[in-house]
Amino acid sequence: MARILSVEIGNSITRISELDFRVKNPKVYKYFCIPTPQGVLEDGFVRENVDFAPTLKRTLSENKIKTKQVVFTVTSSKIVTREVSIPAIKMNQVGSYIRANANDYFPIDLSAYEIAHVVLGVEKGDDGKDKYRVMVMAAGKDLIAGYTKLANNCGLRLMNLDYSGNSIYQIMKNECGDKAKLVVKVEDGSTIASVIANRSMMLQRNINYGFERALQAYMDIADSYTMTQTEAFEAMCKKCYIKAVLSDRTKEVERDEVYNETEIEAENRKKITATFGQLLSNLGRVIELYNSKGPDLPISEVVLVGMGSEIVGLTKLLTNELGVPTKTVKNFGSVSTFQTLDAESMGKYVGVLGAALDPVNLLSEESKKKSGRNVNYGLFTTLVLVAFVIAVIAMLAMALVPYYTAKEVETALKQKEQTYQEAEVVHNQYLAMSDFYNEMKSKYKMTEHSNDELVAFLTEMEEKLPADIKVTEFTSDSEKAVFTIQVKELEEAAKIFQILRGFESLMDVTVSEASEKEEAAAEEGAEAEKWLQFGVECYYYPIATGENAEAVE
Secondary structure (H helix, E strand, C coil), X not given: CCEEEEEEXXXXXXXXXXXXXCCCCCEEEEEEEEECCCCCEECCEECCCCCHHHHHHHHHHHCCCCCCEEEEEECCCCCEEEEEEEXXXXXXXXXXXXHHCHXXXXXXXXXXXXXXXXXXXXEECCCCCEEEEEEEEEEEHXXXXXXXXXXXXXXXXXXXXXXXXXXXXXXXXXXXXXXXEEEEEECCCCEEEEEEECCEEEEEEEECCCCHHHHHHHHHHHCCCCCCHHHHHHHHHHCXXXXXXXXXXXXXXXXXXXXXXXXXXXXXXXHHHHCCHHHHHHHHHHHHHHHHCCCCCCEEEEEEECHHHHCCCHHXXXXXXXXXXXXXXXXXXCCEECCCCCCCCCHHHHHHHHHCCCCCCCCCHHHHHHCCCCCCHHHHHHHHHHHHHHHHHHHHHHHCCCHHHHHHHHHHHHHHHHHCHHHHHHHHHHHHHHHHHHHHHHHXXXXXXXXXXXXXXXXXHHHHCCXXXXXXXXXXXXXXXXXXXXXXXXXXHHHHHHHHHCCCCEEEEEECCCEEEEECCCCCCCCCEEEEEEEEEEEECCCCCCCCCCCEC
């Protein structure tokens, strides 16, 4: 296959590229964007829209693209991923091994999912033998069906469906080289953070924050009822509406270059910058998690790609707040353009370019057969006639075969059937017990609950928090623990926050603003005690079943 269309449908824009398929150094022939109608995409699911497919089909025609094979790259929280370690078997056997053990990786009913994988690298096991680090993915068949239907409506044949995390890895592993870099693909509603070192994926996390809140803050400040998010995005790509730091306490490695602004303009920029706080906090945790493993290669650089790479000032904010130099990507060394297209940065096309290199097989063979294809009925008729002639000749040839040869084959088959009859009974018993075991294992997994880890969290609190603090109003549910802490000094509050962030049982920690509280003296005539009081929210790691648990107080 010479060329393929690679498409990434985003909340606001759809990115399209025509390039060589499964080539080490592909040529990019064309790439462009079109607006995505509102409501078409919902967490990776493509919804029905009467305008989108005709618009996409017309755009391909206007750009003189005749390629009919297409691959989509998808970002969705509904695509479940897990990194596993397996024996270093032959590469062509990895897929079979993964599918055979899929129930061990995902304690869910996999009949409604397609399973795919990508080998991330090789490591030494505890026994000294080589093992493969493999990222396994499970995507719902209902999610895949939406892309299959869209391809059919556009007259295209869906060849593959790639996971966006793999698309990023496939193109950025060569760009990062032997160094360790944090690749951050920032989109409007989500972000994918990938740590790549020595051309291997070391860590990847999906973050449910992007720049959508910044666009909304800009629109609120502009106070325009007719402004769209696309217009707000274009404005933020032309002028710097982001400060170089979140707060004055951050060291400015790269300084703000906006001068002579009014107090109102400075306050507005501060409001827009604050919307990136949770994204920066999550990126900081990714860096801390990677560094906690004691890697030989520390992260030397942050590479900003995706739509967010075009927002003016975002690289400076990441450099100052993460403490790591941040840059954007204008071109990729592993791809080349067939002709000079325009001066547009290719950084936001990282997903569509990577999806054509080595996509994962989220699309089953059955789905490929159901995908739309162009039929040449003249050629089809000719092939039918040729097949008919061949069938007649074959039947005549078979009539010449001696009858006794067929009888000998029949006798031999009956003997084999008797030989393996007892083995079939044992095999059927094994399959029945295996199914029963997997069913019981899956049901046991469903009984797991986030509050099962509450004892571990309380144990860490008892071991690590100072004994002279007060903990009040403690509640816990399936997502987080919420409680109030009273301390004597502000420095103690900061120390407690740092201790909580180091808890192994927690995914994230946030605190509210501290306030003073005065308690009556225990004895008459004694002075009243003064405390600093602040609220804490501690977020647990999500459990695999995704079910909500009852609140425990």
